[in-house]
Amino acid sequence: MFEILCLVGTALGVNMNMGTSPTSLSPLIVSLPKRRLLLFWMTLVLVSPEAHAQRANAYDSNFEIVRAMLEQPESQMDLANIKLTVDKMIDPATHKDAVLKKLDEMAAEVMASFPPGASNLLKFKALRDYLYRPSLLSGRRPFVYHLEDDRNPRAKLLSVYLSTQRGNCVSMPLLFVILGGFVAQISSKTA
Numbered sequence: 001m002f003e004i005l006c007l008v009g010t011a012l013g014v015n016m017n018m019g020t021s022p023t024s025l026s027p028l029i030v031s032l033p034k035r036r037l038l039l040f041w042m043t044l045v046l047v048s049p050e051a052h053a054q055r056a057n058a059y060d061s062n063f064e065i066v067r068a069m070l071e072q073p074e075s076q077m078d079l080a081n082i083k084l085t086v087d088k089m090i091d092p093a094t095h096k097d098a099v100l101k102k103l104d105e106m107a108a109e110v111m112a113s114f115p116p117g118a119s120n121l122l123k124f125k126a127l128r129d130y131l132y133r134p135s136l137l138s139g140r141r142p143f144v145y146h147l148e149d150d151r152n153p154r155a156k157l158l159s160v161y162l163s164t165q166r167g168n169c170v171s172m173p174l175l176f177v178i179l180g181g182f183v184a185q186i187s188s189k190t191a
Contacts, residue, residue: 062089080178087157099159106130107182127180141165145172 069082080103081096088094113126134140146155146166154160158178161171 065089079174079181083158083174083178087159090153091157091159094157094159099162102162103179103182106179107186110179110183111186123183124180127176127183131176131179143167143172143175 065085069077069085080100084094084096084099088096110127110130113130114123118126129135131143134142143161143165144167146164146168155168156170158171158175161167161175167175
């Protein structure tokens with residue numbers, strides 16, 4: 001492990017040779033700029049056996065959760081719950097209840113825009129217009145594709161898409177399908 005630290009130190013511009021002892025690193029670390037120091041400490045954490053054990057345990061736990069969700073009969077799968085569970089694995093700060101509440105509110109707004117006796121095609125168009133072509137009178141901004149941040153895993157979170165209204169090839173179709181499901185649930189309860 002010390003050899004890895006020496007390689008990282010060398011990459012950061014610290015003159016370290018393989019004969020340097022771990023206890024003599026402190027004068028070298030003091031001379032590092034903050035960004036390099038942060039990178040150095042993050043590397044220390046990432047190469048530690050404890051960090052690997054924690055990530056392995058989290059991975060195993062997440063794998064079992066995903067497996068259990070996918071083994072359910074399709075008729076019992078709740079896409080919103082599955083998406084938010086996976087989002088919480090990516091970002092533990094995800095507030096599942098807040099996102100579900102927002103989806104309920106949005107579904108009610110979409111339902112309110114349906115003309116009486118609306119066909120499925122009209123409902124589809126109303127949902128599309130609600131998300132991507134809101135009327136000027138609504139005061140809402142359209143949900144748009146975010147061209148600059150599509151490789152960041154956090155950018156694919158449903159909560160981020162709802163708050164920024166800027167999505168990608170994962171979050172945009174999922175919101176459309178999930179919101180359509182919420183609208184269908186509300187429609188079936190009121191029918």
